[in-house]
Amino acid sequence: MSNWTAAHLWLIPLLPLAASLAILSLTKKQRAFAAGLAIAGQVLALLLSLAAFGGAIPTPTYRAVHNFVWFTFGEQALRLGFLLDPLASVMLVMITFVSLCIFVFSLGYMAKDENFGRFFAYLSFFSAAMLGVVIANSLLLLFICWELVGLASYLLIGFWIHKPSAAAAAKKAFITTRIGDLGFFLGMIWLYGRSGTLLFYDGGHGALETAGLLSLGGAATSIALLIFCGAVGKSGQFPLHVWLPDAMEGPTPVSALIHAATMVAAGVFLVARVYPIFSLGAIKGVTTSLLVVVWIGVVTALISALIALAQFDIKRILAYSTVSQLGLMMVSLGVGGVAAGIMHLLAHGFFKALLFLGSGSVIHGCDEEQDIRRMGGLRGAMPVTFLTYAVGMMALSGVPLFFAGAWTKEEILHATSLWSVSRLPHFLMLAGVVLTALYMTRQMIYVFFGERRTAPTHAHESSSVMTWPLMVLALCTIAFSLVLTPAWPWLHDFLLGVRPLFNAASLIQPGLFLALVLVAIGIGLGVLIYRGAGERDPFARTAPAVFRFLENRMWLDELYDWTILAFARFAAQLSDFLDRYLWDGLVRLGGEIGRAFGGLTKGFDERAINSGVNDATVFARGIGRLVAARHSGQVQTYLGAIAVGLLALLIFYAWLI
């Protein structure tokens, strides 16, 4: 079974893709059929993924590779391939599972949308591309699917295309990620130029295997950093994080699927996938490239956590939280905790999807209201949503023991504490934990507690098709922690290719207490500060300048707008200007010179040459007139002329002899 699945891994992305294409060819009316196709595709993909996962479990360091020739150019062949290893298998399961939940949720959330079918087509397409990223055994194939993921994200963010803000956000997302992708692209071609292959694993000849890595030599750092650019773009790391909050213009299921659970995690996945390149030549687990990864992650995590404190849009808060968590994952990868990072990724996938879907449910219930200041007291109106949301919130904040997020976060903190370069990231991440708990508490209080404010007068619980996914995801978030505990770090060891051992003793760790304390501080502070907060944020009251700074996202968007974008627009206008007036001007000047030359010669021809001839004629005629006047034009004159002519001939004759 497992062999069959590994060999037919391509079926996993293909099924959603086929579903997507099939849906696109349907008419608008066939809504149920469209949704059915999408969900069927997703279910099948989930089953296959589970099969693949199941096949991968028994063997530690499982790795099934299936390579093939894409096309040949010159005498060379460009090869692509699929790969199934622990990393891919867990990602497959997580993605297909979360996707399925979100698909089902969308049935309710998008029920009234006119382009219901198209939405599912896009979702399926996204799912296919994302699965492709996960199973790619070739940097090129990964890049291809990576870009397709970007396209899907673009389409879905701009799904409500009649909203100009959505279109703008979609454009911003695509272009910002593409900036990173260009780095990725350069890194990829550089890698290809060095190692001559883009396959990760190829029976010893792959780029991530010893021979391939050795051929990179000194370029490894640059290549790694360039590839990291791609990850920065996709995972919304500083300084390319600006697109992600804007991307919340898309429908909420999209935000849940793409901008929380899966796509944004692709950057982390990418770094994990090509980790051998990052860690090549590491001294005590540190390389230049990893150093960069760590600091980018730290900055991102802190900045976005701070900004999240001052946002009012329910989805934006979650978006910044996502950015922050992704930063955390990057830090983890950078300091060497690959497994920890991936585990957090998986856990984050579950609970962030849960949170987003919950927020979707809230928004849905409140008639598309997204401002938390207008919500409040929804606890009673939306009990299921409230409970599941609370689970998600606690998982995110890292409340220990029962929630997946806590274990993974703890693991990351542990990894940072061991980093040989500096302890600073560790402390900063601890601060991050506090901040996370703080802003989540703020959100909870604003949304679910207190009095009902303006909008949700007739707020209601969502239909069961939406609440069921919430509950499933909440359960998963809790259940997932079973395989994460230090007592039985099954997932950790599975990812590292080690047989897990059960050790109840290791459940009790100092870090766990530290986390508990920090989370408690965060939540406690939150409750203290935001209890009874009204329209005006308490924080804004105490430190308005700082609050405004954070509320406006540190004015980073404006900064980009005034510097990079302004420069680019100026360059565009300049190019156009130069084109019209300099380069074309030169051409026109050439033409004008030609014309002027024509005019000049024409004048010369008429005035100098031709009139010269005419003047000569006139002169000759004048002489003739003169002579004629003397002899009044008689026969004899002519006779005389003949005589003179005779004389002339004689003289000529004389001259001859």
Next chain:
Amino acid sequence: MNSAAFIVIAILTLAAALAAATLRKLVHAALCFAAAFVGVAAFYFLLGAEFVGLIQVFVYVGAVAVLIVFTILLTRREVEEDRAFHWSGALVALAVFAGLAWAIFKSAGLSVTATAIPGLTVKQIGEMLMTDYIWPLQCIGLLLTAALVGALVLVMEEKR
């Protein structure tokens, strides 16, 4: 003998010609003209072209001179004298003469004397006219006829 005759004839002829060209009275000029042509005829005789000489006398002295005199008479009343004389013409003539003379003197092989030749009989001339020169002869005949008719037409009074 020949040389003497040549000199005499030359002087007479040229003198007559000069007179014909310069005399004011038309009639006198016409007479001198006739005399000059007699001189030319004499040259022909001297050169052994007797037939040509005779024709010269008949045609010019006999016909043309008479014609001229008749014309003078016909237009007599107003024009019997021509006083106008352009010295520029004389200059040109003199220059041409100088040029010609210079060319003649300059040319080598011209100072030959005549060798004896058998006389050119009229019979010979007639034969040639009727054989080799038959086409020119015919043309001349035509020309003369045309000239005759033309002259008549010109001179005829227009009928009113």
Next chain:
Amino acid sequence: MTLQSLLIVSAALFCIGLLAALSRRHAIFILIGIEMMLAAAGLNFIAFWRFGSQPAPPTGVMITIFAIAIAAAEAAVGLALVIAVYRHYRTTNVDQMNQLKG
């Protein structure tokens, strides 16, 4: 009597004819001048024939004969013209006849 002397004479005769034709204003004088020039040409022909290498075909003689004939015709037409012109303009002075003027 050499060819040279004869040519000189004929040249002189030609120039006298030229003189008459150029300097006089009366049509008849011009005619006379032209006849003289023609005669001079005839004289040349005869002279060249006579002093050329013998025996030679009498081409010069023949040309002279034709020239005389043509001259006669010319004189006839010319004089007729003089008369016709006189009738028309009442003058025989060519100064007044400048119809050829361009």
Next chain:
Amino acid sequence: MIAWTIYFTFAGAVLILLLPQALSRWLALIVAAAGFGIDLAAFFARGSDFAHFATIVRLPWVPALGMNYHLAADGISLTMTLVTGLTATCAVLFSWKVEDRPNEFFFWLLLVVAGSYGVFLSADLFLFFVFYELVIVPKYFLIAIWGSTNKEYGAMKLTLYSFLGGAFVFIGILAAYTTAGSLDLTQLGRFQFSPQLQTWVFPVLFLGFAILAGIWPLHTWAPTGHVAAPTAGSMLLAGIVMKLGAYGALRVALNLFPLGFVLWSKWIAVFAVIGIVYAAAVALRQNDLKFVIGYSSVSHMGFVLLGLAAGNLLGVSGAVLQMFSHGVIGALLFSLAGAIYFRLHTRNLDDLSTMNLARRMPFIALAFVAASAASMGIPGFSGFVAEITILVGAWKRFPVAVGLTGLGMVLVAAFTLRALKKAFFADARVKPATAAPILPNESAMWAEKSGAVLLIFATLAVGLFPKLLFDRIMPAVETMRFLRP
């Protein structure tokens, strides 16, 4: 056989004077076409000797002076007679609607043609000169009587220039005759003239001929003459008469005085190149369609002179080909300009640009497009092959000149394009045609159509298969003396 073109055309000319007016154009067409047929037959005759100037007929004329009625032909002559016949036929076709004294018109026209045939075939210098001068007189009458714009001026200018050139030529011929004692071109072609003599006779002779070929700065007769002439006159001028000069320069000046040529060739090249660029530049600013074409003729003839100046096999062969090519193209351009003038009585480009001619006269527009392409030297038309051959030839001796010529080619393209645009494709949509109501007989007549098609076909055929001509021209050029001075 080829000699019959001369007799036939002369006879036809005389006969036309005697026939009723209605028949004159048909007779003229028959005569011209017959001449063309004979040319074709002679040109494609199997087994002919194209390499040597082979005698066709030789009769004593004035033996005392060594004048003979001597006709001969080689590949060059045959090429030139071919273009003469072609142009003549088309000129008659484009004169189909001459209403004013058609008999005389066709008489003079055929006289020009006959004289040209004579020039191209005569192998005796004096005969050559007689024919050469014979062409001038009918030309004068054609222009002065049937011409247009400023016709007396144009005619007189043309005639004066021609006589001036003739005088130079005559001096040269006299010099050759007095030195070599012969007028026979084949004999003279073997005679070794002293270098001193060649030094001064060659330029005199060449200049005399080159005036008729429109050498700068003695070219001004050409535009005015072309403009003044009636359509057929312009066609003959461009198609044939200008070639007389170039042909004479090649056949007489170059071949008789090779040393003089070597001495002077760089000056010829200088003037040729100036002519090419200069005339093209002047044409860029002309507003009369015929002036544009007239200057283009000067520019194209500059190529001929440049080819001659190169003095090698390729250059001279190219020059001969260019004579053919320009004969055809120039005739075509003038015929179409004439066709427009005939209908609209204007040739002013600004006027024409308001008339939307491309729609009104599609055939003429199409033909003009083809003619423009040919004139610019677009490959596929004869002009390109000729120019490229000339340039290859000239490059060996005057690389700089070739570079400048490239500039000239661009200018040629520029002015041709300008004329084409303004005359036919001006933006009538922007400026609606206000003036000039559509005339009844605007579409081309069959005569015009067949004439234009014939010319286009000729230029295309030669452009695509230049071997046809090169096979005949090159052997003839190869035997010429100046290649090995």
Next chain:
Amino acid sequence: MAHLIAGLIFIPILGALFVSVAPRPYARPVALGSCAITALFSLELWRVFNPALAGLQLVARHDWIPAIGAELHLGVDGLSLLLVLLTSLVFPFALLARELDRAFCALMLLMQAALYGTFTAQNFVLWFLFYEMSLFPGFLLIKIWGGPKRDRAATKFFLYTFLGSVAMLLSFLGIYLVRGTFDFAQLASLGKSGLLGGEARWFAFAGVFLGLAVKVPLFPFHTWLPDAYETAPTGVSMVMTGALSKMGVYGFVRLLLPLFPNEIRIAGPWLLGLAVCSIVFTSLAAWAQTDLKRMVAYLSINHLGYCMLGLFAVASSALIPPNEAQAALSGVFLQVFNHGLTAAALFYFVGLLEERRGARGLEDFGGLMQRTPLLCGWMSVAMFSSLGLPGLNGFVGEFLIFTGSFSLAAGYTAVAVLGLLITAIVFLRAMQALFSGPLATSCATFPDLRARETWVVVPVTLLMFAVGIYPQFICGIFNSTVTGMARLLG
């Protein structure tokens, strides 16, 4: 089978003749029929073509103008075949683009014949004949059927190209004088050791370069192109960008690279600089355009800039590793094909929009997605193809070009990658302006894709997918040629 090529050249000419005598309503059917026959011929050519051989195939060679060494020498290798196929592909669609005159069809067919000739001629004179033959129809098509400013644009197009052609012609004459041949293969074999010596070689190089650079066009010789493409009627723009601009690239591959390897190596940095400028500046300029067609025109230059980058990178490296050269050359060839397909499609779409709206400014549209989803969908595919989205054709070529040239000229390539970004910006900006937002009132009555239009759009788009997903069927055509060429240059 050599008659196949001759047939390809002559059938459009015959077609043009038929079109010009056929009654007006039959003009397009006849023209399309001619296209169909030539398409069949090209397919047959593809069938008999042996892709395993590197050299010329189906060669026909006859004397033509022995005086100047011109021969009727036709033949195809992989590149030629590719371009022949492209030509056969673009023309029918271009002819379907609008209602047509007889003369329009006839001129288009003439241009087609010229293109077939250019891509198969193996002797300079013959090649030049066809090269120039395309010029006049192009001029007339723009001049007569173009939009506003057509006069200036057509004239500039013609004269500029003509200037370049003359320069190139003169250069080749110079080469001919020294080397005595116009045959491409012979000249190429002489190129290594230097065709000319001294100063002359630089003049010759400059002449050929100028001629081709104008044709492609390469920055800064490109200014004729936006004007010409902007004003030309849709079908003509399609053909010009789809096939005509390939003449220049083809010329670079066939002439400049093999003939002047040493010169290019010396001038390499400058040439690469021009290529990079071509990529960056024109895409920036495209950003600044508000006219859709002009924008696409600028992007067309940008895309050909990638081709130039690849070619110059290959040619200017002192030591060319075969792998990189093969990658870059394959990329260039693929890009040539892809750009032909995609840019033509883009012009077609712009034409559709213009036809519906009567204008084509970016601000003239809005919210089209709501009204004409199919049109927008297919158009987006073309746009994404153009900006190099993987899965579509554009990506494969660009990937190979960048892969090849990065190893050979890393710095230039790194800068050139900016072009990919700016292109994306430009297209997304256009999509945002056209498709999204509230439906503009002026667009409220737009019909969606009509059946006739679908018949153009769908096959082209499917082909884009096909090349993007399975490029092998295109690469297979020229792999041997690429190998041979890389060996020749290396």
